[in-house]
Amino acid sequence: MFETESKSVVFDHTLSTANDSLYSALGILGQMQKLSERYVLMGELRGDLMSATEDAVEAIQEVANFNVSPSNTYCDVTDYYSVINNCNYAITYMDTSLVNFDTKEMLPEFAAIKTMRAWTYWQLALLRGDVQWMTEPITDLGQSNAEYPVKTIDELAEMLIEDLVPYIGIRELDYGFIGDYSSQKYFIPLDLLLGDLYLYLNRYDEAAQAYYRYIYNHNVTVTWNYVTRFTSEGNFSSSTFISSYSGEMxxxxxxxxxxxxxxxxxxxxxxxxxxxxxxxxxxxxxxxxxxxxxxxxxxxxxxxxxxxxxxxxxxxxxxxxxxxxxxxxxxxxxxxxxxxxxxxxxxxxxxxxxxxxxxxxxxxxxxxxxxxxNSMVYLRLAEALNRSGRPSLALAVMRYGLRRDVVSGTNMKVNEWELNASYTNFTEDRFNDNRGTMGRGRGFAVDANAEEVNRWIGIPDFTRETVTVQDKDDDGNPLFEEVQATDDDGNLLWEDEAQTIPVMEQKPVMITVGVHTEESMNDSILFVEDLLVDEMAAETAFEGNRFFDLLRVARHRNEFPAYMAERVSRRFGKEGQASKKAELLNPDKWFLK
Incomplete structure (x- = not known):
């Protein structure tokens, strides 16, 4: 599994100064560089957005066609376990008890390295479907040949959550600029990884809380600064959208x-x-x-x-x-x-x-x-909100952006009863610049309350039952109308014998409305989820997310691997779609062994 003579393995069991922890974190980060290309390719070639050409090497074609041979270079997981081993070394020997003015000065590096290890383990699990679990560093040949317990991807997700939760809120690392970017951007955000793990396990409220915590603490918004512009109806002018790939990183x-x-x-x-x-x-x-x-x-x-x-x-x-x-x-x-x-x-x-x-x-x-x-985090938040029973709030991420005038006031765009958790509060000024992700490529009028727009991207009325309730005005006040009073037999009442002056009374204005049952709510959730899957494709195409996106949604629907097989088989054309779909109904086809 490991090249035990590799210089990347550290054998001096001393990590007792701030510099030691700094160099450990940066050294591990250097090793993680080798995982970046595979992150993209393995995330996209097993999805529905990218295809391999005849000019691609055999290893890439095999992955894209789901016919991977044992000798395929992408089956080699040495680089992943090398990162994990070095993380284990740092975690084992880093002295987190060192205190400087009541501050455990090595704890931030410790938390960052734990998060690096968790992310690497998670990428390995998404690649293979399971991992060999080890937490102690391997420093000799005997250890490298030992048997280690194998954990399924579901078991791993639970274990990683348990391992990371104690470090929520620990100060993030910042070594200033290193190269072209702030070093803060080089380390995996713990809350975002936690959100992904919760979302995979269908723990939607916890996922939403983790994503919201990061969004709130880092003032993350989705703006229309990265957008396609038009000079006139249907005539493309220019696009800054592509800059979001690095600009929103x-x-x-x-x-x-x-x-x-x-x-x-x-x-x-x-x-x-x-x-x-x-x-x-x-x-x-x-x-x-x-x-x-x-x-x-x-x-x-x-x-x-x-x-x-x-x-x-x-x-x-x-x-x-x-x-x-x-x-x-x-x-x-x-x-x-x-x-x-x-x-x-x-x-x-x-x-x-x-x-x-x-x-x-x-x-x-x-x-x-x-x-x-930015947009990826908001779309995953929307995925969690939708599955937690808040489809109008999830849709607002795509159409309007979550900000004060969308989630409050007389013209709010969401169902008021969906705003019942701390992670649904978007009324603060920090969210004022939020706009709908769809507006970046499908026109600024995605937020318009027009029949032509709602027909495509508005939640249909799926209700199957109705109830009669009192109508209200825009401020939520009950409405009444003045009508002539009647007796118990339904006869009109008059104030005079000549029946010229009617007895008037205030009567509630009643309307018939649809009632959301569990069945109709599920219809709304599935409708919004379909929009989300397409929106994730448009916003984050080719970035390495697609396999994980489809896997999560398949699990939400309890349709793995059928849901993925249906979508991915489309890229094989009319002639190959049916046979490829049948082939991909085998769960083992989705992971490299």
Whole structure:
């Protein structure tokens, strides 16, 4: 399992100073760099958004086709266990009792390393479906040959939660800028990893609480600064959306500063004369057919026109033209290809050239791989909110953004009874800039209360039962109407014998409304969840999340692997979809062994 002579294994059992803990954390971070490319490829090639080409090496084609041989290089888990082993060493020998002015000065590094280990274990479990569990460092050949207990992915999730919860609220690491980014962005946020683990286990309220805690403490918002712009109805102008890949990065795995050091080959694999990975044709087609809702800018209200296409894929015009955004059509002579452009947003250039990729100018390589972004965190929060019985609040993440005028006031956009937990409070000023994620690619008018919009992205009335209740005004006050009084037999009452002056009384204004039963609520949840799955694809395509996204939703629905098989088989075309779907009903096909 391990190369025991590797220089990455530390044998001096002394981690008793702040510098020791600092160098341990940074050293482990350096090892995690090697996991970044696999994070993206293993997360996307087993999803429904990315396909492998004939020019890809056999190992990539095998993963994408779910026919992985034992000799496949991606089955080698040495790099994962190397990180885990070094984490175990630091955790075992770090002296967290050292105090400096009543502060346990090594505890932040200790918590960060525990989180690194948990994240690495989790990625390994998502790759294989199980892990060998070890918490003690391996420093000799005998230990490396020992038998270690195997934990299923479900067992691991429970164990990691138990291991991380005691460190909620511990100060995050900050060593200033290292290279091009603040070092704060290099360490896995504990709350976000906890949220993922809770969400996987269908512990929705705890997941929502973890995501909200991070959002609140870090003032995270989703704005329309990263958006597709139009000059007029249906005519693409420009897009800053692609910049969200790095601009909204909350955490990422950096590459070596030196161009001769380690770098993920994502640009070489995707943005090349002969790409190895490309957008799945089924995904490109579905994005082009999504309805969009045009309004010139976000300072206006209402809907001006319904158009076609989610512009977070590529910018489309009425004349049939297109401009690359996350992906796009590139022409070289008479040859055209649809290439993934997103990775170029996290690129670094250097003098020289890449003989394996003459498509780009000079020597261009990936300098960081984002793991968490603002919009991704909000969409996972929405996933947890939806499954906790708050579908209108989850929908608001996509259509409106969670802010004061959306969740309160006379024109609130959500069901008031859904706002009954601490993690549903978005009334503070820190959330004022929140906007709906859909508005970034499907038009600013996604927030319009128009029939044409609600038909596509509004929750239908799934209620099957009705009840008569008293109507209320916009301020919530009961409504009454003045009517002529009657006696017990229903005869009209008069104040005079001539029956010219009626006896009047105040009578409640009654209306018939739908009642949400468990069945109708589940219909609403499934409707919003379908929107969320598509929205996650549009917002975070090719970033390494898709396998995990589909796996979670399949578990929410108790439909693993059928749900995943249905969606992923679509990228094999009409001719191959049925046979691939049948093949993917085997749970073992989804994990590399």
């Amino acid at each position: 909350l955490c990422g795995l950096p590459s070596h500063e030196d161009p001769t050091g380690y770098h993920p080959e994502l640009i070489r694999l995707a943005f090349n004369f002969k790409p190895s990975v490309v957008p799945a044709a089924s995904f490109v087609d579905s994005m082009a057919l999504k309805p969009s809702f045009y309004r010139l800018n976000d300072g206006q209200q209402g809907l001006e026109a319904v158009c076609v296409g989610d512009q977070r894929g590529q910018g489309l015009t009425n004349g049939g033209g297109s401009t690359p955004v996350s992906y796009g059509v590139y022409a070289e002579g008479y040859d055209t290809k649809t290439l993934i452009a997103k990775y170029m947003n996290c690129a670094k250039s250097h003098s020289g050239s890449d003989p394996q990729n003459e498509y780009v100018n000079g020597l261009t390589y990936t300098n960081i791989v984002p793991l968490y972004r």
